[in-house]
Amino acid sequence: MDARASLKEKAKQGTPWRLLALLMAMTAIGPATLNMMVPALPGLTTTLRTDAGTVQLTLSLFLLSLASAQLLLGPLSDRFGRRPVVLGGIAITVLASLAGLAATSIHALIAVRILQAIGAATGIVMSRAIIRDLFDRNRAAAMIGLVTTAMVIAPMVSPMIGGILDTTFGWQAIFLFITCFSAIVWVWAAATLPETRPEGFEHTPGVLAHDTRILLGNTKFLGYVLAAALGSGPFFTFLGAGPYIVVTMMGRASVEFGFWFALTSLGYMGGNFTVSRLSQRFGVDALILAGIGIEFAGAILTIVLIAIAPDGGPIIIFVPQAIIAFGNGLMLPNAIAAAVSIRPQAAGTASGITGFTQMAIGAAATQAASIMISHVATPMPMAWMLLAMAVASGLAFALLARR
Secondary structure (H helix, E strand, O other): OOHHHHHHHHHHHOOOHHHHHHHHHHHHHHHHHHHOOHHHHHHHHHHOOOOHHHHHHHHHHHHHHHHHHHHHHHHHHHHHOHHHHHHHHHHHHHHHHHHHHOOOOHHHHHHHHHHHHHHHHHHHHHHHHHHHHHOOHHHHHHHHHHHOOHHHHHHHHHHHHHHHHHHHHOOHHHHHHHHHHHHHHHHHHHHHOOOOOOOOOOOOHHHHHHHHHHHHOOHHHHHHHHHHHHHOHHHHHHHHHHHHHHHHHOOOOHHHHHHHHHHHHHHHHHHHHHHHHHHHHHOHHHHHHHHHHHHHHHHHHHHHHHHHOOOOOOHHHHHHHHHHHHHHHHHHHHHHHHHHOOOHHHHHHHHHHHHHHHHHHHHHHHHHHHHHHOOOOOOHHHHHHHHHHHHHHHHHHHHHHOO
C-alpha cells in the first residue's frame, strides 16, 4: 500500500491528528508572517530612513501578494501535485526571510515581503486542497474547521512575539524567527507529507483551463465562494472600524482593544470546534445556513445595543462581535468544503479561487469600514455594514448555492 492509500485508509478510521498538526503549521505561516512585523513598523521609518506610508506597503503589498498567489498555487498543485507545491512554496518563504536579514533599504524589504507572501500563501491553499483529497464533503468541513483555528491563533500570538523580538534584538530577529519556523515546517512536510492529489484524472494545462471555466460557470460554486467571502465580511469590517471606535470614539487604550479582541477570537474558535462535532451529523448546507443566521442575529444585536446604550463602552460591540465570530467560525469551514467539493479533481484551483475572493472582499471591507467610520461620531454605520454583509452572504447562499 503506497503512502497516499495508507493515509486515506487512516483518514477513514479516525482523525489523522499528525497530518492536521502539519496542515495547521503550514497554514499558520501566512498570518504569522503578516502580523509579526506589525510591532516593528514604526521603528522602520527611522531605521530605514523612510516615511510611514512607504513602510505600510510592507503590509498592504504582502496582503495583495498573499491573495493573488492563491490563484496561481491552486492550479499548479492540480497540475504538478500537492507535495512539490508545498515544498517549493515554503522554501520560497525560507529563502525570502533569509534575504530579509540582509535588507538595508525599504524597497528591498518590500520585495522580500512580497516573496514571503507568495510562499506563505502555500499553506492556506494546500491545506484545504489536501483535506478535500482525503475526506468527503461533510468530513472535510470538520477537518477544515480544526485547521483554520491556526488562522486565529497565529494573529493572536504573533504580534506579541514580534514585539518582544523587535524590542530585545531588533527587527531583523523577526525575519530570523520566520526563517527558522518556516524551515522546521519544510523539514516536517518533506519527511511526512505524501502526495494526495487524486489519481485517474488528466492534469494537462488544457484540462486545468477547462476545469477553471467549469468552476467559474458553476452557480453553486460561485454561491459557496461568495457566501464564504461575504460571510467573512463582518470580521474584516470590524477589523477596519473597531480600533478607531474603541481608541478614538470611546477613549480607551489600544491595549484594551487587544484584550477585548481576544473575545472575538474565542468566538471564532468556538464555531470551528462546533463544526468539527456537527458537520457530519447535519451536513454542510445546514451549518452554513445556521452560521449566517447567527451572524445576522449578532449584527442586529449590535444595532440594538448601540441604540439603547451608546455610552456602554466596548462591551456593546464586542459581545455581539463574539456572536458574529461564532457564526463565521460555523459557516466558513463548511462553505469552503462545499466549494472545493464541486469538482474534486480541481480542488487546488477551487481552493485558490475561494481564498483569493475571501481576501479580496475582506481587504475591501476593511478599507471601506476604516474610511467610513473616520467621518462619523457613532459606531452605528459599522453596525449597519455588519448587517449588510451578513444579508449579502445569505442572499448568495440562497440564490446561488441552494439552486
